[in-house]
Amino acid sequence: MDEHDVQLPNQYDHGxxxxxxxFHGSKDRFEAKFSEIPKLRTISENPSLSSSSSSLNNTPSHGAGRGINTEDRTLPTAAYNFKVESGKENKMTTTEYSWVPVPDKSLVERYMKALPEEERPIVGSVGEQNRKSRLQFQLPLYDCNVDDARFANDQDKEVFRRFLENVRKHVIGVGQVQEIAAKKTAGVDTNDLEELAKEIAGINVGPVKCKSCTDAIPVGDVGIKTDHGPKNDMWHPNCFRCAQCDQLLVDMLYFHYQGKYYCGRHFADLQYPRCAGCDELIFAREYTFAEEKSWHFDHFACLKCDFRLGGHRYMMKNDHPHCIDCYMKHFARNCDTCSQKIGPDEKRLNYQDFHWHAKPECFHCRHCKMDLIGKKFIFKDHHLFCSSQCKADFANKL
Known part of the structure; x- marks a missing residue:
């Protein structure tokens, strides 16, 4: 999938x-703030309870879960091009990851071990390519920034800005890697149970049941938790996936909506139609719906000549619309009897790779001209015959 010529700054990864x-809004705010974010960016361990997300008009949704104020949520702690050394002094090996969830060697090793090999973003590997593909698919840049939307007018852009503001305030989050700790017990000399409760608040003690597969996450392994949804929900790293496409949520970035976790693409698709022509979201009040797909008015056009097809007849070829003239020119078959094009509204008969108009003057016996539509025939040397006798008589005339 292309990126609509969206240019990535050289110093930044797509993620x-x-x-x-x-998470930070405008490009200038991002580039100013990104360098200031400390390695461990968890701002609050215990965000206050409220609604989990908002609808597009910024009214609270009715899904169960925890709401997150922008100031109280966990910010990404990812590191890029992160190298992990392992082994003994004389046999040290270095593994470089294009992305890791936290700049912590121990957590990174356990997190990556929990993923299939093809999902580990090791530089130069299939896993790195898979991550790049998922970033482009799940998080298209034109879904994340008004300035990258090429096909929105000023009114549409204002709707887009409100959509993004709602996403920032109520929907987006990042999974957090957490070690499953052993259960703590109070000693006989521990009197202040309230303080003990505070100490272990927000810490999952194991083993913990995975929210997705329901299998246990053992003590010592790592799980994924979120700011949204029930506080004690945890996932295996390989189970933290989009509720719609079932892809691993790339870079653990999720969009929480009505109690489910989605990738960016499929959350957005639940809110607005997506144009089948340009892949961008449609914020206009009116658009074209054809072939079970949505289109910007200007994008439901002939693939060959760009003629706008709204209100006009068209033909689909290879999942793309074509005007009748271009269809006739590029795709219509020639009748093997009269050599004329067979139009999309005309009935056609096929045999092997041969085509005829479905009318008696074209589909008939080569020798006696008998109409063969709906009848048995013999096909020999590109000719139709009604019988062996006609075939022989025609051959004798040559």
Whole structure:
């Protein structure tokens, strides 16, 4: 999938750009603030309870879960091009990851071990390519920044800005890697149970049941938790996936909506239609719906000549619309009897790779001219015959 010629700043990874757009707002704010974010950016361990997300008009949704104020949520702690050394002094090996969830060697090793090999973003590997593909698919840049939307007018852009503001305030989050700790017990000399409760508040003690597969996450392994949804929900790293496409949520970036976790693409698709022509969201009040797909008015056009097809007849070829003239020119078959094009409204008969108008003057016996529509025939040397006798008689005339 192309990126609509959206240019990535050389110093940033695609995932960093998305974080900048959706966690920090404008490009300038992002580039100013990103360098200031400390390595451990968890601002609040215990956000206050409220509604989990808002609808597009910024009214609270009715889904269960925890609401997150922008100031109280966990910010991404990712590191990029992160190197992990392992082994003994004489046999040290270095593994470089294009992305890791936290700049912590121990947590990184346990997190990556919990993923299939093809999902580990090791530089130069299939896993790195898979991550890049998922970033482009799940988090298209034109979904994250008004300035990257090429096909929105000023009114549409204002709707887009409100959509992004709602996402920033109520919807987007990043999964947090957490070690499953052993259960703590109070000693006989522990009198202040209230203080003990505060100490272990927000810490999952194990083993913990995975929210997705329901299997246990053992003590010592790592799980994924979020700011949204029930506080004690945890996932295996390989189970933290989009509720719609079931892809691993790239860089653990999620969009929480009505109690479910989505990738950016499929959350947005639940809010607005997406144009089948340009892949951008449609914020206009009116648009074209054809072939079970949505289109900007200007984008439901002939693939060959760009003629706008709204209100006109068209033909689909290879999932793309074509005007009748271009269809006839590029795709219509020639009748093997009269050599004329067979139009999309004309009935056609096929045999092997041969085509005829479905009318007696074209589909008939080569020798006696008998109409063969709906009848048995013999096909020999590109000719139609009604019988062996006609075939022989025609051959004798040659």
């Amino acid at each position: 960093q750009i998305v974080i900048g757009r959706l």
